Amino acid sequence: MIIAIDGPAAAGKGTLARRLAAELGFAYLDTGLLYRAVGIGLKRAGGEPDNKEDATMAAQRVTPACLQDPALRSDEAGQLASKAAIVPGVRAALLEFQRDFARTPPGGAKGAVLDGRDIGTVVCPNAACKIFVTGSLEVRAARRAKELRERGEAVIDERVLQEMRERDERDTRRSSAPLVPARDAFVLDTSDMNAEEAFQAALAHVRSRMG
Numbered sequence: 001m002i003i004a005i006d007g008p009a010a011a012g013k014g015t016l017a018r019r020l021a022a023e024l025g026f027a028y029l030d031t032g033l034l035y036r037a038v039g040i041g042l043k044r045a046g047g048e049p050d051n052k053e054d055a056t057m058a059a060q061r062v063t064p065a066c067l068q069d070p071a072l073r074s075d076e077a078g079q080l081a082s083k084a085a086i087v088p089g090v091r092a093a094l095l096e097f098q099r100d101f102a103r104t105p106p107g108g109a110k111g112a113v114l115d116g117r118d119i120g121t122v123v124c125p126n127a128a129c130k131i132f133v134t135g136s137l138e139v140r141a142a143r144r145a146k147e148l149r150e151r152g153e154a155v156i157d158e159r160v161l162q163e164m165r166e167r168d169e170r171d172t173r174r175s176s177a178p179l180v181p182a183r184d185a186f187v188l189d190t191s192d193m194n195a196e197e198a199f200q201a202a203l204a205h206v207r208s209r210m211g
């Protein structure tokens with residue numbers, strides 16, 4: 001069974017996907033890490049994320065080991081990832097890895113949870129269960145600012161909001177696999193929910209789909 005979780009940055013999809021996977025004994029893949037690895041790989045190689053050839057080459061060099069790099073967690077990595085993710089060659093290079101993971105989850109797990117932007121629409125359009133996790137821009141930016149402060153980073157709220165707005169626009173407006181809810185996705189707006197409430201609502205939906 002495949003569970004596809006999509007949505008914009010800081011909507012809470014990572015926490016939700018991880019908890020669902022743990023609850024069901026499924027394997028979990030954070031597909032954003034793949035794009036982040038492309039962004040960071042590009043930067044280290046001195047390439048430009050807007051340059052299609054540089055970006056595609058960086059995507060072809062991504063291996064599972066790259067996903068362990070702590071540098072992928074930074075906000076800069078998220079921005080670079082979002083820029084590189086526009087390039088169709090990047091998306092094509094990462095597609096098979098994601099589909100293989102979904103088809104044959106590691107560790108012999110009975111299912112897989114994948115989170116990202118295009119899992120329910122492009123990577124796994126036949127997923128048994130699709131959840132689109134969203135939230136208002138203001139709430140998501142406030143969550144991200146809190147998270148960064150807790151990590152000890154200096155934060156300017158207005159800047160976090162502006163960067164999130166830019167990332168939303170880039171992810172939503174790109175022509176290749178844009179961020180959009182699948183037609184058969186359950187839309188979960190977490191603006192007024194805490195993590196526990198979001199988890200319970202998602203789990204109830206998953207159980208209804210499992211029969």
Ligand code: DC
Nearest residue numbers: 031032035078081082085116117118
């Ligand atoms: O989920 P995240 O913040 O780690 O993702 C970083 C960027 O990667 C995101 O802004 C767009 C891109 N991405 C994508 O295009 N498709 C995915 N399935 C996952 C991430």
